[in-house]
Amino acid sequence: MDLLAFGLLFLIQTVPYGIAVLGLNINWGFTGLFNVGVAGFYAVGAYTSAILTAPEQLHSIAFGLPAGVGWLASMLTAAIVAYAIGKICLRLRSDYLAIATIGIAEILRLVIKNYQDLTGGTYGIQNLPRPFEFVGGYGADLAFLAVGIVIVAVLYILIERMWRSPWGRVMRAIRENEVAAAAAGKNVEAFRLEAFVVGSALMGLAGAIAVHASKSVGIEGTEPLEVTFLLWVMLIVGGSGNNKGALIGVVLIWALWSILPDFIAAGFLPLIESAFDLSEENVEDVSRRIPYVRLFLIGVLLQVVLQKFPGGLLREKAPSLAKQPAS
Amino acid sequence: MLSATGMIGGYGGADILHGLDVEVSEKEIVVIIGSNGAGKSTAMKAIFGLVPLREGRVTLKGEDITNAPPDELVPRGMAYVPQERNIFPSLTVHENLEMGAYIRQDNFGPVLDRVYDLFPALQEKRKQAAGELSGGQRQMVAFGRALMTEPDLLLLDEPTAGLSPLVMGEIFEKIIDVNKSGVSILMVEQNARHALQIADRGYVLATGQNLYIDTGASLLANPEVAESFLGGKRADA
Amino acid sequence: MLELINFYLIPALVLGCIYALGAIGISLLYSILRFAHFAHGDLMTIGAYIAFGMILGVELIVFANADPDVTVSFLAKLVSMLPFSLVLAILAGMFLEKRGFGPFTYWRSLFTIVGTVALAFPLVWALDLMTPLAADEDFELDAEFKVLAVLPFAVVLAVYMARLLDRLFYKPFRSSKPIIMVIASFGVALILRSLVQMFFGVEDESYAVGYIARPLEIFLPLRIIERHLYIFGMTVILMLALHYLLTRTRTGKAMRAMSDDADLARVTGINTEQVVMWTWIVGAGLAAIAGVLLGMDAPVKPVMGWDMLLPIFAAAILGGLGSPYGAIIGGLVIGGMEELSTFHWWLSDEPLVPGAYKTAIAFGVMVIMLIFRPQGLFKGRVL
Numbered sequence: 015m016d017l018l019a020f021g022l023l024f025l026i027q028t029v030p031y032g033i034a035v036l037g038l039n040i041n042w043g044f045t046g047l048f049n050v051g052v053a054g055f056y057a058v059g060a061y062t063s064a065i066l067t068a069p070e071q072l073h074s075i076a077f078g079l080p081a082g083v084g085w086l087a088s089m090l091t092a093a094i095v096a097y098a099i100g101k102i103c104l105r106l107r108s109d110y111l112a113i114a115t116i117g118i119a120e121i122l123r124l125v126i127k128n129y130q131d132l133t134g135g136t137y138g139i140q141n142l143p144r145p146f147e148f149v150g151g152y153g154a155d156l157a158f159l160a161v162g163i164v165i166v167a168v169l170y171i172l173i174e175r176m177w178r179s180p181w182g183r184v185m186r187a188i189r190e191n192e193v194a195a196a197a198a199g200k201n202v203e204a205f206r207l208e209a210f211v212v213g214s215a216l217m218g219l220a221g222a223i224a225v226h227a228s229k230s231v232g233i234e235g236t237e238p239l240e241v242t243f244l245l246w247v248m249l250i251v252g253g254s255g256n257n258k259g260a261l262i263g264v265v266l267i268w269a270l271w272s273i274l275p276d277f278i279a280a281g282f283l284p285l286i287e288s289a290f291d292l293s294e295e296n297v298e299d300v301s302r303r304i305p306y307v308r309l310f311l312i313g314v315l316l317q318v319v320l321q322k323f324p325g326g327l328l329r330e331k332a333p334s335l336a337k338q339p340a341s
Numbered sequence: 342m343l344s345a346t347g348m349i350g351g352y353g354g355a356d357i358l359h360g361l362d363v364e365v366s367e368k369e370i371v372v373i374i375g376s377n378g379a380g381k382s383t384a385m386k387a388i389f390g391l392v393p394l395r396e397g398r399v400t401l402k403g404e405d406i407t408n409a410p411p412d413e414l415v416p417r418g419m420a421y422v423p424q425e426r427n428i429f430p431s432l433t434v435h436e437n438l439e440m441g442a443y444i445r446q447d448n449f450g451p452v453l454d455r456v457y458d459l460f461p462a463l464q465e466k467r468k469q470a471a472g473e474l475s476g477g478q479r480q481m482v483a484f485g486r487a488l489m490t491e492p493d494l495l496l497l498d499e500p501t502a503g504l505s506p507l508v509m510g511e512i513f514e515k516i517i518d519v520n521k522s523g524v525s526i527l528m529v530e531q532n533a534r535h536a537l538q539i540a541d542r543g544y545v546l547a548t549g550q551n552l553y554i555d556t557g558a559s560l561l562a563n564p565e566v567a568e569s570f571l572g573g574k575r576a577d578a
Numbered sequence: 579m580l581e582l583i584n585f586y587l588i589p590a591l592v593l594g595c596i597y598a599l600g601a602i603g604i605s606l607l608y609s610i611l612r613f614a615h616f617a618h619g620d621l622m623t624i625g626a627y628i629a630f631g632m633i634l635g636v637e638l639i640v641f642a643n644a645d646p647d648v649t650v651s652f653l654a655k656l657v658s659m660l661p662f663s664l665v666l667a668i669l670a671g672m673f674l675e676k677r678g679f680g681p682f683t684y685w686r687s688l689f690t691i692v693g694t695v696a697l698a699f700p701l702v703w704a705l706d707l708m709t710p711l712a713a714d715e716d717f718e719l720d721a722e723f724k725v726l727a728v729l730p731f732a733v734v735l736a737v738y739m740a741r742l743l744d745r746l747f748y749k750p751f752r753s754s755k756p757i758i759m760v761i762a763s764f765g766v767a768l769i770l771r772s773l774v775q776m777f778f779g780v781e782d783e784s785y786a787v788g789y790i791a792r793p794l795e796i797f798l799p800l801r802i803i804e805r806h807l808y809i810f811g812m813t814v815i816l817m818l819a820l821h822y823l824l825t826r827t828r829t830g831k832a833m834r835a836m837s838d839d840a841d842l843a844r845v846t847g848i849n850t851e852q853v854v855m856w857t858w859i860v861g862a863g864l865a866a867i868a869g870v871l872l873g874m875d876a877p878v879k880p881v882m883g884w885d886m887l888l889p890i891f892a893a894a895i896l897g898g899l900g901s902p903y904g905a906i907i908g909g910l911v912i913g914g915m916e917e918l919s920t921f922h923w924w925l926s927d928e929p930l931v932p933g934a935y936k937t938a939i940a941f942g943v944m945v946i947m948l949i950f951r952p953q954g955l956f957k958g959r960v961l
Contacts, residue, residue, distance in 0.1 A: 050616075050764060102948050108757045109614035110948060113891045116616075117941040120888055128934040233910055239884075246761070299779070306775035313769035320762055321750050325887050389845070415847030423845060429838040432831065440835045443828065444847040490847065 022155040028268050029162030030056075030224035034241075035248050035260045036169050037216025043255035044177065044331065045190045045209040048108045051099075051115025052217050053241040054122045059088035059218025060225045061126060064139040067226075074134040081143050092218020093211045105203055114223050127233050138232030139240045142225055162223060163254070168255055169216065177257075185209060244271065247316045253326030262327060267312070274308040282307075315323040342367050342525045343419075343494055348387055348397035351549075356395065357383045359531070359549040365494060366541075370526045372530030372557065374533040374570055375546030380422065381529040384546070385498050388527075389421045390414060396412065401494070416444055420492035424499040426530075427483035430472025434463050437471045437482050449489060456485040459518060470575070477508035484515065488524075497528035503533075513539055534571050537561050547572060584801045586634070586921045587914075592806050592875060594815035594913025599868035600890035601897065601905035602820065603861030608856045609837035609900030613759040618865055618890065620770035623739060623883030625866025626873035627774050629732035630783055632661050633724050637700065643709040652702070659701040660694060665734045667693030722805055723787050724872055733866045740862030741855065767884065774880045782877035805874045813873065816864065817906060824902065829856050837900055885937070889916070892940035895947050898954025907955065915939050 034052060041047045054194055063084030068076040103111040126133045133139070146157035175186060176182055187195040188202050196202045225231040252263020279301060286292065286300055319326065343365040351357035365371045373381045379526055386392040388399055390410045411421070420441075429437050438456060442449040452464045455540050457464040460481045466474060471482050480500060485559045487495055500516065501509040509532065517539055520526050530536035537543050540557030545566055553566055600622060607615045625682055635658030643649035675686075747766050751759045779894045823830035829852075836843040838851045873880060893912045897904025916939045919931040931939065947954065 018596060046757070084789050102945060106952055107950065109608075110761055110895075112757075112760055112890075113614060113895070113949065114945070117888050117891075117944060121938050121941050122593075124935060124938060128749070128932070161840070200925065239768060243764070246764070250761070268909075303776050306772040310769055310772035310776060312773060317747055317762060317763040317769075320758065320765070324758075359930055383691070391845070412849060413846050421845050423842065426842060429835045429842065431838050435833050436835075437675055438847055439831060440843070440848065443832060443849075486846065516746055 018152065019155075022152065022159060025326075026155060026159050026162065026227050026267070027224075028264055029159070029166060030220040030227070030247065031248060031264045031268060032162075032166045032220075033169060033223065034217045034220035034245050034262055035252070035264050036166070036173055036257060037213040037220065038245050038249050039257055039260045040173065040209050040213035042249065043260070044182070044189065045206055045213075046108070046187050047104070047113045047206060047210055047213075049115050049210070049213070050112050050242055051117075051119040052245050053239070054115065054119030054238070055092040055096060055214040055217035056221035056224070056241050057119070057122050057126060058092045059221030060231050061133055061139075061221075062218070063088040063222035064142055064225050064231045065132065066137045068142050071134060071139055073137045074131055074139060076139070081145050081226055082151060084226070085219060088218045088222035089215040090218075090219075093215040094212045096214030097207070100207045103208060104206045123233065134232075136194070136233060138230055139225075140230045142229045142231070143225050144229050158227065161172040162227075165219075165223070166261070170261070173257055179229060181205075244268075244312075247312055247319075249326075250316060251319050251326055253328040253330065255330030256326070256328045259326055259328030267326075271308065271312065272313075274305050274311065278304050278307050342369070343388070343399070343401055344528065345388055345399040346397060348384065348394055348396035348399070350387055350392060350397070351383060352392060354504075357549050358387060358394075358397075360397070361546070361549055362551055362554075363388065363544060365525050365527050368523060368525055369519065369541040370520050370528070370557075372533075372536040372540035372543045373527070373529045374531075374536065374543060375548060375552070376570065379546040380549040381546055383549075385421070385496050385527070385529055385563075389419065389496055403444055403524050412444075415492075418490075418493035418507050419496065420487035420490055420494070421496040422483045422487045422500065422558060424502055428471040428486070431470055433468050434471050434474070434482055435467040437486050438463075438489055441486035444490060446539055452489055452491055456488055459488075459515065460485055475508075476504050477511065480504065480508075480512055480566055481515070484512075484519075488519065494522060494525045494527065497526065499529055499531055501530065509535070534561070537571075580799055582921060584915050587802075588802060588806060590914040590917035591910070592809050592913075593917055594910035595809055596868045596872050596875075596909075597886070597889050597893045597913045598909025599816065599871070600828060600886055601893035601909045602902045603865045604890055604894040605897065605899055605902050605905040606833070606837070606857050607861050608894070609856060610833060610840070611752075611756075611759070613756040613763065614891070615861075616760060616763040616854060616887065617743070617770060618861070619883035619885070619887035620767045620774075620868030621736060621865040621883065622872065622878060622886055623774055624730055624739060625736040625772055625869035626878050626882060627778055627869075627871045628661065628735050628866070629725060629728045629873065630778070630785065630858040630878050631733055633785060635659060635661065636705065636724070639705045640708065643706060647748050655702045655705075656698050659698040659705075661735060662731055663697035663699055664690070664738075665731045666697045666796050667691075668734060668738060693797045694787070721786050722874070725870060726808065728869050729793040729867065732870055733863050736866030736869075737859050737862045739856045740865075744854070747872055749952075765768055767887075771884065776846045778880070780820060780880055782879045784821070785873055809871045809875065816867065820864075820902065825858070829853070833857060833860075844906045870891065888937065888944075889913075889940040892944040892947075895944055895952075895954055898956040899957045902952065904954055904956030912940050915943065 034056060034219070037055075038049065038052060041049045063081070065075065066077050066079045066087055067081050067084035069078050070076055095118065099111075099114055103114045127135060129135070130137070144154070144158060145161055147154045149157050177185075184195065184200050184205055188200065188205055192202055248263040248267045249260050250263075251267055252261065253259030283297065283301060287297055289294075292300065343363070345361070345363040348363075349356055354569075357464045361380065361384055361385060363371070363373070371383060375381050383392055387394050387410070389408070390408055393570060394408055395556040397407065398405065401414070401419060404417070406417070406419075414421075429440060432440065438453060442452065457467075462478055463481055463485060466478065471479060474482065484497075484500070497516070501512050504512065513535060514525060516528070528536065537560050538558040542554060543553075543557050543560045544551060545553040545560065553560060553563065557564065599892060600618060603621075604615060604618050607613070607618070611704060638650060638658045639655050642648045642655070670693055671686055671689050671822070674689075692913065743766055743829050747762050748759055824834055825831070830851050831845065832848050835848060836850060840850065863868070868886075869883060872886070876882065889912050890909070893908035894905045895908070896911060897906070897908030916936050919939050920929045920933050920936060
């Protein structure tokens, strides 16, 4: 694969992460909601769009609608799921939301795996339409990327405006001092629910765009930890509360994620090989474990950023309200 | 015993204390009174290392303890009873007292007996969860818990808040008893008139500064204090 | 009826015991450190894999000695004994400290490292001495025995690891908002899992306990498999020990005090860091045991603990977060509901809940609790 193709693929892959990270930023950065079920909302969006837009499938139903319809519907279904969860958990302490979101992600994975008539189960759903694929060649990729970038840009502008609006001010007030905001007559729960639903809807959209980019969806693509964890690292490294930082975080972490395996393979495999005099079989075994070394390193990176650079690359620039002592 | 001079500090950047002095001599009862928000409780917490001091110096028995954390102060003979949440509700009365003696490696049986002697009501309820007791009894548990380390100086933050006048009188009596056994007492009290009656000395605080420092009796007799802080001109009580 | 007991109720109890052991730790950590510990499931995994690695280590030496065609280098033998010698070095260090040597603030680590290496030699020699025994063709180590023999070592190592994790990843956030610790624990969960995957691969492993074990016939017509008896027995002993700790010892009472009111505990002069340390010892110790017991009854695999996370949280919430006794009941109830839900009730042809959705039961229970009684059955705390 030449460089151009690699670059295009790389950028196309960052688009869904970019959208999802904006959603996660609305959840966590703006509102302080700890959503660990990103993969669940992502999967809801992915499968909604896949089922609605896929051509006839061997193992499951399909409706063959245009991709745009699927994308809108994916936001809607993710929002509905988020509304149900939020309604139950947002009045409780943040830890409960975390547990419940992890739970919903796991349950959705079960449903996807077992409800074959709808989701194709282990077969997945194939041959999804991809906008602009009729262009062919690099043009198709470029056009798709352009669509993705336009969506990210529009969302970015919208969210930035939202953040500066009175709505955003209330959000910040709630995050900084919930009691005071409630005392000022703001319906804290309603505001949080809005933030949770909007953020989760974006995660749904991200899932939809991701599966249309790869033209297929399967259970492995919604592996809860990879999607959720990566997005969290992206947001925290980039700077939670700062949309620009979050997007930079996406590109950086995705780049790191993409090159780390080769990097580790180039750097360590020969070393291990010569140190232990491994047979070919063993080398293969060791190289199969490289992705886990990568996961480990990213995990350590998260801890380092959390402890040493809690603000991330770009700090939140919205004027912070008066600081309250952590209670 | 305790000397705090020029205390300046407060929570997270906003100063509440503006150069406050507090002194407690051996075997004294010292009372801090003042209107709401004057910084009474904050002063107490600052002395006990719960609120950071930006400036000023606190010494206990001549040793510098400025901003020392509670777990260093307790072994040095200081104990503190917070105003609210001053018992472990799910632990029994007996366990609450045991926790008071947590830092002691020796046999604390004799102290325990003395605490039960002081508060016979607790002896009866020793197996009961402290959270189920009445307000006055909870206060006794808190009190007893603090005495388990045999402190030289006891800090009491509004020990009679929310109690009925009858129970209040009982608590004040206990405070005098404890004091007579040789423990210096520094307390913050809303019920200023009653507190000053048993106090050797009193501090009247306003906006985090000393307004008056005098003996309890003189403060009671001071018409200005009476008018602003004792709820009336009756300076003869 | 017997079918219900033998094939549903007993497995339900087994699962319930394992959930209970995990849920106690979740509950204690939540009430004392004030955060939901998302890496708890992975601590279970770590416990299971440490035991697995130790069994492999012993077998490496015993089999190499028994089989003349196999040669294993002395270095490999030494490395395989390191986990054991590490435990011995840790215990020796603690013993010496108790005896008045130390404090070992810096020396402790050095002592542990040197001790670990030094003690591995005699261990290898000791196992080598067993060669004549191992060479005997009939010689075979009972699988359950192997697991139970390495269990104490695995627990010590898992606890040591948990304390290290606490020091590295949680302690810096003690005075921050608890949710930061939740994020950190989420990261720790992945770090632990990736470590397991790096060192042991992703394939299913087993302690070779034999999943098609023949049930014991002593309780006929009840059919209980030997390993299930161990799981029950161990759980009962641990619960009694926990009860003793919490109600009769100074440390246990201090744990309850701190869970009641951490600020007051500090004001009282309770050494809160020491209480935190004990919380990790109990929580991680029970988690490691739960992991090993689960490994006796099911495949040992990297996601085994993560898959437990949802049920053990559901159990802890059902019992009331912060109530260790509630966690035990919660664990048994969740385990019971999961297993019994697949029973063909009312002579129906269909199980009540299709087996594939068994795990959803825990989630369902949790959601119902969150809606109607978030403080749990036994008055936990809701913050």
